[in-house]
Amino acid sequence: MKTSRRVFIKQAGFFGLAVSVPGIFQSQSKKLLRVLIIGDSISVGYTPHVKEMMKDEAYVEHPVENCQGTKFGVQKIDKWIGTEPWDVIHFNFGLHDLKHVNPVTGINSVKLEDPHQSDLKQYKENLEVIVEKLKASKAKLIWATTTPYPDKPDGPMRIATDVLDYNKVALKIIRKNKIPVNDLYAFILPDMAALQLPKNVHFKKEGSEALAKKVVEAIRKQEG
Numbered sequence: 001m002k003t004s005r006r007v008f009i010k011q012a013g014f015f016g017l018a019v020s021v022p023g024i025f026q027s028q029s030k031k032l033l034r035v036l037i038i039g040d041s042i043s044v045g046y047t048p049h050v051k052e053m054m055k056d057e058a059y060v061e062h063p064v065e066n067c068q069g070t071k072f073g074v075q076k077i078d079k080w081i082g083t084e085p086w087d088v089i090h091f092n093f094g095l096h097d098l099k100h101v102n103p104v105t106g107i108n109s110v111k112l113e114d115p116h117q118s119d120l121k122q123y124k125e126n127l128e129v130i131v132e133k134l135k136a137s138k139a140k141l142i143w144a145t146t147t148p149y150p151d152k153p154d155g156p157m158r159i160a161t162d163v164l165d166y167n168k169v170a171l172k173i174i175r176k177n178k179i180p181v182n183d184l185y186a187f188i189l190p191d192m193a194a195l196q197l198p199k200n201v202h203f204k205k206e207g208s209e210a211l212a213k214k215v216v217e218a219i220r221k222q223e224g
Helices: 002-014 041-053 070-081 120-136 162-176 184-195 205-223
Strands: 033-038 058-061 088-091 140-144
Touching (some): 033 041, 033 205, 041 058, 041 205, 070 120, 088 205, 120 140, 140 162, 140 205, 184 205
Parallel strands (some): 033 058, 033 088, 088 140
């Protein structure tokens, strides 16, 4: 039987026929890495590029929604992880936490005197909860530092130096849990003018592509 099957495949190949024999070719195909990217609109911008760059080696997904800040993350993290196993989870929170909001409505504010969405204490507590949930998934984790932005950009009030404080708090938690760091802040900082939209926290297409390359690089390190 094995001999006749080999002969059939050889003959089919000779005549240019496409052959699908169960159990022969499937075993040779590489299993795609399952990658989940969790983050705000910055990650929404670079995820499609990550998908394209890793299309032959990974199944890359991002929650259908903007993951926003840690308050939202605590509520949604179980849903985002889901029930299917992930090999790698690349995640970030901070850009929404540090923006200023109306203390009564919680709506974005342009007033410096209004509070942050999550102050540093709340940010720390929320991020600790999220990290524990992610660790329980058994995936390899990668933390991305929050990217820089110009002082008082368009949109909600954000002070440029606040990102340093939020990244510092996050890194204490991340290092304590021995999670690799993808330092997107340091990567972007020297080239903000070229890669970021003017007076904005968001990035040009070139910026999202550059960020995607750094994300892919970090994921591949974990894969190895």
